[in-house]
Structures are given as structure tokens and as C-alpha cells.
Amino acid sequence: MPILSVIIPTHNRQRYAIDAVSAILENFPDTEVIVSDTSDTRDIESALQKWIEGGRLLYCHSSEKTDVVRNFENGLSLASGDYLIFIGDDDCLGPQAEQIASWAKKNQIDAVGCTLGASYCWPDFRSKYFKDGYAAKLAIVSYTASAVEVDGAAELRACLKDLGAGPAGMPRAYLGMVSRQVVQKIQAQYGSLFGGVSPDIYSAALVAVESRRIVKLDFPFVLPGSSGASTSGQSASGGHKGKLRDNAHIGAFQNLVWDAAIPEFYSVQTVWSFSIIKAVEKLSESSLKPNYARLYARCLVYHRGYLAETLRSIRYMANSVGTLSIWGHISMEIINEFWLQTRRVSHRIIRPKATANSSVIENLPKVSDAYRALNEFVVAEGKRFPWDVR
Numbered sequence: 427m428p429i430l431s432v433i434i435p436t437h438n439r440q441r442y443a444i445d446a447v448s449a450i451l452e453n454f455p456d457t458e459v460i461v462s463d464t465s466d467t468r469d470i471e472s473a474l475q476k477w478i479e480g481g482r483l484l485y486c487h488s489s490e491k492t493d494v495v496r497n498f499e500n501g502l503s504l505a506s507g508d509y510l511i512f513i514g515d516d517d518c519l520g521p522q523a524e525q526i527a528s529w530a531k532k533n534q535i536d537a538v539g540c541t542l543g544a545s546y547c548w549p550d551f552r553s554k555y556f557k558d559g560y561a562a563k564l565a566i567v568s569y570t571a572s573a574v575e576v577d578g579a580a581e582l583r584a585c586l587k588d589l590g591a592g593p594a595g596m597p598r599a600y601l602g603m604v605s606r607q608v609v610q611k612i613q614a615q616y617g618s619l620f621g622g623v624s625p626d627i628y629s630a631a632l633v634a635v636e637s638r639r640i641v642k643l644d645f646p647f648v649l650p651g652s653s654g655a656s657t658s659g660q661s662a663s664g665g666h667k668g669k670l671r672d673n674a675h676i677g678a679f680q681n682l683v684w685d686a687a688i689p690e691f692y693s694v695q696t697v698w699s700f701s702i703i704k705a706v707e708k709l710s711e712s713s714l715k716p717n718y719a720r721l722y723a724r725c726l727v728y729h730r731g732y733l734a735e736t737l738r739s740i741r742y743m744a745n746s747v748g749t750l751s752i753w754g755h756i757s758m759e760i761i762n763e764f765w766l767q768t769r770r771v772s773h774r775i776i777r778p779k780a781t782a783n784s785s786v787i788e789n790l791p792k793v794s795d796a797y798r799a800l801n802e803f804v805v806a807e808g809k810r811f812p813w814d815v816r
Contacts, residue, residue: 431507462501550654578634622701723759
């Protein structure tokens, strides 16, 4: 049984996935990789046949129309490692991932969060503000190699308070590490690890509640990658929004019933909010209250083209809490959002370069090159993750 299983769901992004899988298998000998592939071709299987024959790469291909949640679940069903990491097909592991999994097992740690202080952008990545300023670069934020215990329930409440902002400090199976024992516990109690329309944030909520011991490492043991074809790439270029049912990601979900409290259009904020609320419904915990006003404020500020959809959800919520109450809360959240936006703009003016706060390594055409550069950087720094947890 390997110490680590890395699960990579993928769809029609073969050129990224082949390089990412190769990099992991070449550098992590006690790790198995599972590729759950819904692509139109089986190019990944052909390119990586030697690893499949060697038994360390498990390849699953489905020609059926499969949504992202089912694709994640298909990959999970094949995993046998003590600890699991889900990554995208343009991501990679970071240095010492296997050692960290062994350390977590020895110390009975259920989930290990990563501060994601290193990130790589493929050459085709473009930003709305910085254009190709990130392309083919590895950015490494200064890290401490420290470990801190995390209160999962508190992080879930923080995520709900800042609804639409993402997973906050919750432990994650995606771009984080979780024990297979906790996953099996979640499956037994809730039926599945993934749900909603965003497997990342849905699973994070369940892992946060069901993990007894959670540790967050300020160390880049996961290397997120961003390509032009990725969700992060579309979001950075300003194109990650649209009519909900017209989106290919959502269209793959058969018989999807959308929550009337969530504005019905496709954006990062609405997809994340829908997914965490579906997870909270599974938890049946009355103290977990989503801050819908925060989401509505974000939609009104950043997605004015979908005003009708946002107002429809606000009216729906007003039926429960009252019109004056919901609009009062929304007004306060709009003020908060403008204050945060002012700080962001000021930061861009003060530090106009795309990677102003990072150590940057340039001219890296593939994520495998970024991994090697990151590993060399970590070795040169001499910082290793600690054996004691604060």
C-alpha cells in the first residue's frame, strides 16, 4: 500500500496532464497516481503506458458524459494510499509530500492543509490586469516551514460568514492532504466525499467537521498550476462567468436543481456558495448560518450584468428574513467590499508587478520544470517542515 495517492480528474487537457503525471511518478517513488479521464481521446493512456504497466499509474477512462463530481468520485474509488491528494491536471506535487504523509500518519493527523505559497503559471496563462506577466513563471512566497493546528469547525463558520470567497482555512482534499480513514468515515456517514457542483469546497466542509486533528503547514508540498484552459485561467482573464445552464461545467450535471437563494448564473462566487450550502445541508447543523448578504453584495458589485438573477434571489431570501433586514445587511456588506477593493487597488499601485511579493523563477515551459525549480529552491533554503505542531 503506498503512503500517498494522488488523484487527477481531467477532461481534454492532455498536454498538461501528461507532464504533471510524469513529474510526480518520476520524483515520488512511494506514490500512486490515479487519472480519471473523460477526454475525447485516450492520449494520456498512450503517452504513459509504461507507468500503467508498472502498476503505479491507475488510468480510468469514461466516454460517457460525466460531471466533475462523478469524475472526482471515480478517481477516489481506485485510491489505496494512506493519504490522498487531489490536484488538477495542470498542478503538481511539491517537495517532501511523501515525508509529510508519513509524518501525518505517525502523528495521527487526519488532514494537512497547505498554505499554497508556491504557484506556477503555464506559458498560455493570461491575466486581465497583468496580461502575460505570470506566464511560464514560478512564484514562491516566503514560507516558515511551521505547523499549526486548525479548528475545522471554526474555519467552516468563517467560510460561511464570508460566503462566496472560497474555502477559507478549511482543510482540503483538493490541493491539500487527507487521510483515507477520514474519507471512508465521510463516505459511510454522508454517502460521498464530493457533491454540489464544486468538489473542492463541498468536500472541504465535510473534512473540516469530521477530522479530529487538522494541521496547516506553511510549506509548499503542493504546487498549484494555472493554465489558459483552466478555471483559474478563465477567471484571471475575466471570462469565468455566464448563464448557468449554458456553461459546459454545469451542463454536465443531469437534473441539477439549483438553490433559489443563490443567484442563478455561473461565477466563482455562486458555484462555491451553492456547493458549500449543499454540504451544510448534509451536516444538518442548525448553528451553521450562511451569510447570504455577503454573496449578494459580491454579485451586485462584480456581476452587474446578472442583476435580475441576483435580485430574484434577494427577493426569495426577503420572504424569510424580511426586506428591510436583508437589504440592510447587503448595504453593510457592499461597504465592506468597496473597502476591500480599495485596499486591493492600492496594493496594485504600490506593487504594480504581477509577482511583486514573491521570489520568481522564469522561463519554465512545463510544470515539471517548475517542480524541479521549486525543489532546488527548497533545498537551497534549507527549511524543512517541523516535527512539532504548535
